[in-house]
Amino acid sequence: MSSLQEKLQFSVRLKSALTKANYPISPTYLCNEFNNRYHGQPISVQSANNWILGKAIPNQDKLMILAIWLDVPMQWLRFGEDTPQPKQNSVNPSKSxxxxxxxxxxxxxxxxxxxxxxxxxxxxxxxxx
The missing domain is CATH 1.20.5 (Single alpha-helices involved in coiled-coils or other helix-helix interfaces)
Structure with a gap:
């Protein structure tokens, strides 16, 4: 799969997760909400816009924050494997x-x-x- 296709497919999953969580698909909203949760270098509205438009994919630490915030598996958000399932808040004894x-x-x-x-x-x- 080409890099452009990966970016576009990531964008589709990101927008889907935002919609399912009842959040607007807005670069400004995404930027503000992300920066409220991320304690590293803040992202710009342009970076958030690039994620939404499929021009860029965030790195691992940013993907993790997005996945936690949007309550979707990080693997799904990045690669689209399986269907998005809400994370379980309680600890499951069968987990490794x-x-x-x-x-x-x-x-x-x-x-x-x-x-x-x-x-x-x-x-x-x-x-x-």
Whole structure:
């Protein structure tokens, strides 16, 4: 599949996820909501517009934030594999250790830098016991 096709198909999935979540398909809205959740370098309205128009695909860390926010699997959002299924909020005992670790890491990335530091300190303290 060509890079252009991948970008266009990503755009279709992104717009579908926005619509299903009852959010407008608006670069300004997407930019603002994304930047409220992402603690790295903020994106511009132009970047959000490029995602919506199929001119660009965000990198992994940005895809993760989009997937968490829109409640769709990251794999589906990026590659379109399987059908989008809402993530389960409760921990399923049949999940593998890696899936649970990944789930908590995704939640950790959504925390503000100050809260991330608190979690780090707590883990350091608990691991010394």
């Amino acid at each position: 250790h890696n899936n649970i670790t990944s789930e908590y890491f995704e939640k950790f990335l959504l925390l503000s830098p100050k809260k991330q530091e608190i979690v780090k300190l707590l883990i350091d303290e608990l691991s010394q016991s």
